[in-house]
Amino acid sequence: MLDIAEELHRWAEEGRDFAVATVVAVGGSAPRDPGAALAVDGGGKAIGSVSGGCVEAEVYELCVQALADGRTVLRRFGYSDDDAFAVGLTCGGSVDVMVTPVTTGTPGRPALLAALSAAAGGGPVAVARVVRGPAGLLGGALTVRPEEAYEGDLGGGRELNRTVAAEARAVLDSGRTGTVDLSEDGSHCPGGLTLLVEANVPPPRMIVFGAIDFAAALVRAGKFLGYHVTVCDARPVFATRDRFPGADDLVVDWPHRYLRRTEVDGRTVLCVLTHDAKFDVPLLKEALRLPVAFVGAMGSRRTHLDRDRRLRDVGLTDTELARLRSPIGLDLGARTPEETALSIAAEIVAARRGGTGVPLTGSVAPIHHEGEGGERGRVAAA
Known part of the structure; x- marks a missing residue:
């Protein structure tokens, strides 16, 4: 429901009644995760989506009914073996949807x-x-x-x-x-x-170290994925708004010094594109000891071997070095900055979602990977 909060808040401010259908559980290859929502107001206007199209019409009617009778209902939609065109998820998954009226007196x-x-x-x-x-x-x-x-x-x-x-x-x-x-x-x-x-x-952070052409493309990819993107470089002539118009923040500072003073968390992504030992080594020494989601560094395989040796020399352990994704990115055969940014973004998504990075063609692995705990969307109780 919160994925369409801005529009629903506007409806509420205008005094509209509405019903909201929210995905509460999924199984198999269902296209949307828990929390995805579709809402219908009293005039029949619909926003959002619970399935990417498979069951929207039926869910729309459930919302209309909820507005009429004021009842909350829970409904499961799954694949229809008898008729793939019947109401159901032809992708083979299942989705549980809760429909709740949000009206005066609810x-x-x-x-x-x-x-x-x-x-x-x-x-x-x-x-x-x-x-x-x-x-x-x-x-x-x-x-x-x-x-x-x-x-x-x-x-x-x-x-x-x-x-x-x-x-x-x-x-x-x-x-x-x-x-x-x-x-x-x-x-x-x-x-x-x-x-x-x-x-x-707030959006998770992506911090890109190294104000190079590849960084400009990665900024665009990071914004597309929903990250709050910061570019950091010690060289003011390169870290300019003209070169990085899409970045949320531009920082002129030594990378390791900036990383020490900025806030990061378990969703933060760090991309080191400087491939220069005087920047990389002190930066990665800090980065690989932080509780962040992803640390990747650009460079050739020769650069990686040299960097690995230097990082060991400054005291990093095997366990800490195992967190480093280097050379950064998936093997797409990328050459241009845009292609390289795509390969880096793909690795970030794979690391976040538990993907393998192998082609889906010919694979029998699930398209949508299970979340932590073995079920998409389930949170282990503390």
């Missing part, structure tokens, strides 16, 4: 509108909703911001609200949307309640 409306307002403004926020459990709790919502009291009520008592708020903050810290299992009394007991916790956090 119990969960205040919490949902608070989440939409925060997300539309770009602030960190999580919203937890009951997607499986007693009928009286289905669709109940709780909105949580960092270090603030929760808003809303799940309908299961104060202890449940407090437990879910704590779980939602943990999901918010991770920046991932997923489901959490609890018992009705708020303890961790699979089979009691299942909650979808959607997290809205």
Whole structure:
């Protein structure tokens, strides 16, 4: 739902009633992850998507029905063996969709509108909703911001609200949307309640070190993937807005010094394109000891071997060096800056999603890889 928060917030500000259909669980080759949403307002206008086209018409009708009767419903869509053109996912997967009316008098409306307002403004926020459990709790919502009291009520008592708020903050810290299992009394007991916790956090960071032509292409690729992109170089003549108009930030500083003072987290991507030992070695010594998602460095195989030796000389261990992706990028036969940026971006996506990087043609591996914990979108309870 938070993926279309800006438009839904505008609808709410205009006083419109609407129903929102949210993907709460997926299996197999379903095209969208949990949290993807489609919404329909009282005038029949639709925004968003839950399947990329496979079941949109049926979900649209469920939203219209929810607006009419005020009921939250949960529906599973899967592949139709008898008729591939019937309502179902012809890609072979399955998707569970919860349809919730957000109208005047809807119990969960205040919490949902608070989440939409925060997300539309770009602030960190999580919203937890009951997607499986007693009928009286289905669709109940709780909105949580960092270090603030929760808003809303799940309908299961104060202890449940407090437990879910704590779980939602943990999901918010991770920046991932997923489901959490609890018992009705708020303890961790699979089979009691299942909650979808959607997290809205600022975009992950991509920091590109080295203001070269390849960096300009990688900035464009990073922005396309949704990263907040910073370019850092110690040479002011190269780190200019004219050369990097698409970068969110331009920093003129020694790379290792900047990395020491800037904020990074478990979603941050570091791309070292300088391939110059005086920059690379002190930078990578810092980078490979940070809890970031990806550290890659450009250079030939000879450069890599020399860099590896120098990094060992300054004290990096085998375990730390094993985190370095060098030479950076997948083997696409890339030559131009744009092709090279594509190969780097492809490796970043593969590392994030657990992909192999091999062609799908002739492969029997799943197209959509499972998330952590063995199920797409499931978050392990703390």
